[in-house]
Amino acid sequence: GEDVEQSLFLSVREGDSSVINCTYTDSSSTYLYWYKQEPGAGLQLLTYIFSNMDMKQDQRLTVLLNKKDKHLSLRIADTQTGDSAIYFCAESMQDSNYQLIWGAGTKLIIKP
């Protein structure tokens, strides 16, 4: 079946690392995405990873993919107040013509 799951909230202290987790169920998924949505704004594509990769790094962002456990994580190093947003995990699958299947979103709360 098609299901992407995320915890709804994550609270971290400014300067710490944030790790946002996502699990997916469909074994035919090929690409996995992280989008960021700030209050009142659209969705910003942060990064994506192909399902034959294990890791992708881009500046403060590190994506880890555990294919065996169908687990995806987004690590944000040195979390800043500007990182406060909702982070959506999404997968695209060949079976669905590569349309996006979305998680519920994780709200990242930054404590001073």
Place this chain on the structure above:
Amino acid sequence: DTEVTQTPKHLVMGMTNKKSLKCEQHMGHRAMYWYKQKAKKPPELMFVYSYEKLSINESVPSRFSPECPNSSLLNLHLHALQPEDSALYLCASSLNLGQGTYEQYFGPGTRLTVT
């Protein structure tokens, strides 16, 4: 440039009004999308256009009517909406559709309130 623009940013309309939402991209993308997003929820796909032809309609009520006049523009015509249609309407585009992934780039959205 990965910019998708949408107008207006905010729209308030009555249930008998007719209005249109507009979306534009100049990235040469051939697939364009309309999504509806309720507060604190992920976006829900409404329509997909590929090469200016409607490719996917996710059983959207006929009071929403999409139009793709050319490869850069996408409109959503609204008529006789209900209060429950109030939401953030997001436009997105991608290089193409299917056959591998083409990441979708989103506009800032139009916040629609139906009174």
